[in-house]
Amino acid sequence: MRKLELKFLNAEGKVVTYSIDHPAEPANPETIQEAMDTILRENAFYSTGGDLTEIHSARIVERTVEEIELQSFLRLI
Numbered sequence: 515m516r517k518l519e520l521k522f523l524n525a526e527g528k529v530v531t532y533s534i535d536h537p538a539e540p541a542n543p544e545t546i547q548e549a550m551d552t553i554l555r556e557n558a559f560y561s562t563g564g565d566l567t568e569i570h571s572a573r574i575v576e577r578t579v580e581e582i583e584l585q586s587f588l589r590l591i
Contacts, residue, residue, distance in 0.1 A: 521571045525564025546572050
């Protein structure tokens with residue numbers, strides 16, 4: 515699954531990450547920048563470390579999960 519991660523700094527100087535599942539592809543840097551600017555300007559999100567103060571970064575993250583099939587054995591005690 516691919517996610518768009520929007521990273522901001524909060525009032526404590528800590529990085530706060532918001533993830534969006536299944537982002538539109540290909541990612542448009544200008545649109546992402548505008549959205550992040552709006553989030554800051556409108557003070558749209560809150561973090562436990564205070565208000566978001568600036569944009570840190572944005573990235574697409576892809577996570578691949580591969581299940582391993584195991585046989586189930588009953589243990590006798």
